[in-house]
Amino acid sequence: MKKYCLMLLAILAFTHLTYGQKSNSYSVSDLFISGGAQLYSVPNYQLSDIQKLAPNSKILSKDLSGYNSNYWGNNYNNEGAAIFSAQLAFKKNKEKVSTTPNPIYRMGISYGSFNTLTDQRYKTTSTPYDTLTSSRTGETFYIDSFYTQGVIASQTRQQLKVEGAVIFQTETQRRLSFYAGVAASVGVSFNAETRISEYEYAYGAGYNTFFYTSNFGMNNTETFANKSSWTAEVGIPLGANLRLGKTTPLLNQFNLFFEIKPSLGFIDVPEVKTLVIPLVQNSLGIRYSL
Numbered sequence: 001m002k003k004y005c006l007m008l009l010a011i012l013a014f015t016h017l018t019y020g021q022k023s024n025s026y027s028v029s030d031l032f033i034s035g036g037a038q039l040y041s042v043p044n045y046q047l048s049d050i051q052k053l054a055p056n057s058k059i060l061s062k063d064l065s066g067y068n069s070n071y072w073g074n075n076y077n078n079e080g081a082a083i084f085s086a087q088l089a090f091k092k093n094k095e096k097v098s099t100t101p102n103p104i105y106r107m108g109i110s111y112g113s114f115n116t117l118t119d120q121r122y123k124t125t126s127t128p129y130d131t132l133t134s135s136r137t138g139e140t141f142y143i144d145s146f147y148t149q150g151v152i153a154s155q156t157r158q159q160l161k162v163e164g165a166v167i168f169q170t171e172t173q174r175r176l177s178f179y180a181g182v183a184a185s186v187g188v189s190f191n192a193e194t195r196i197s198e199y200e201y202a203y204g205a206g207y208n209t210f211f212y213t214s215n216f217g218m219n220n221t222e223t224f225a226n227k228s229s230w231t232a233e234v235g236i237p238l239g240a241n242l243r244l245g246k247t248t249p250l251l252n253q254f255n256l257f258f259e260i261k262p263s264l265g266f267i268d269v270p271e272v273k274t275l276v277i278p279l280v281q282n283s284l285g286i287r288y289s290l
Contacts, residue, residue, distance in 0.1 A: 029104055030089035032257070034285025038083050038112065040265065040277050041076040044069075045119055050153045052271045053117065053194040054224045059151060060196060067121040067151065077119075083112035083281065087163060103181065106165040110185065113158045116267055116275060117194065122150035147202045155194040157267070159231050161187030167237065172289070177241045185233045189267060192226035227270040233279075235263025241287060255287040 047069070051060050087108025126144045165183035198219050239259035245251025261281040268274045 025093060026090045026105075027093050028088050028290055029091040030290065031288045032085070032087040032089065032106065032108070032285060034257070034259070034283040035082070035084045036259075036281060036283030036285075038081045038114075038279050038281045039078070040081075040114075040279035041078050042116060042118060042275065042277060043076055045117055045153075045272070047121075049272045050117070050119060050194075050196075053155060053226055053269075054153070054196050054222065057196050057222055057224070059198050059220060059222060064121060064123075064151065067123045067149075069121055079115045079118065081112050081114045083110055083283075085110040085163065085283065085285075087165075089167070102168050104167045104169065106163070106167060106183075108163050110161050110163055110187075111159065113156060114189075114267070115154060116157050116192075116269060117153060117155035119153040120150060122148055124148045145202065147200070149200045150198065152197045152199070153194065155192065155226065155269075157189045157193075158191045159187055159189050159267075161185040161231065161233070165237055169241070172241070172243075175243050175246065177243075179237075179239050179241065181237050183233075183235050183237050183261065183263075187231055188228060189231045190228040192228065192269075194224045194226055195221060196224070197221040229268035229270050231268065232266045233263050235261045235281070237261045253289045255289065257283075257285055257287045259283045259285075 047060075047064065051057065054060055085108060087106045089104045089106045091104050124146055126146045128144060163183065163185040165181050167179050167181035169179035170177045200219060237259050238261070239257050242256045243252065244254045244256065259282070261283070263279050263281060265277045265279050266274060267277065
């Protein structure tokens with residue numbers, strides 16, 4: 001964990017020195033503060049991979065050969081995560097006040113918590129429970145008793161990243177303006193934790209009918225700490241900017257902005273592999289123009 005923190009500090013120091021040396025050429029133009037969500041898909045893990053994340057797990061040491069490995073019937077699980085970001089934008093000093101500076105350079109940090117593993121495996125057994133015969137039609141209905149055992153595995157990671165972007169924008173003096181650019185980020189993934197839980201429930205069913213159900217709940221949960229690692233992302237930010245005022249000087253400096261950023265993310269899971277995942281980030285925030 002220490003080496004990743006030192007890497008982040010080195011990047012921030014380099015950024016500060018770079019802009020400090022160019023103080024005669026660049027100045028801060030805007031402050032961006034936003035919150036939003038990232039939507040992404042995480043590939044399913046093999047059982048052997050999950051066992052690497054949870055070594056010596058008593059639950060995973062049981063015979064799971066009869067368990068269905070994919071509850072949802074596909075190879076990916078869709079996930080969502082909250083993310084918060086604060087960034088400064090820099091412009092060239094030579095730009096005239098009456099013109100829109102292009103491009104501007106954004107630099108800042110972001111924080112979020114992500115699920116890098118969601119897996120469910122279960123096994124259902126059935127036994128004859130009862131037989132019912134209709135007194136009116138004489139038709140026979142068979143009732144079976146079903147017993148399901150399951151295992152749920154999940155892993156969460158917190159991420160802190162340094163972000164940078166080059167942004168091109170339309171005329172910012174207008175009430176509504178738009179922008180687009182390219183962005184990249186790199187950072188640390190820490191506080192990684194894998195949870196393994198087992199559950200069971202039973203129910204009785206006949207001809208299109210449930211006759212009883214009994215949920216026994218979670219029997220046991222195990223928690224395992226995992227290694228810290230690195231994370232990175234490249235994307236294309238696309239946004240709309242709404243200036244809050246037209247004649248009031250203070251309101252003229254405040255803007256609401258909405259941004260969507262399709263990206264490709266890289267999350268290293270040291271015990272298993274490096275995940276390469278497509279994701280889309282939606283953000284809503286405040287932009288303050290200096």
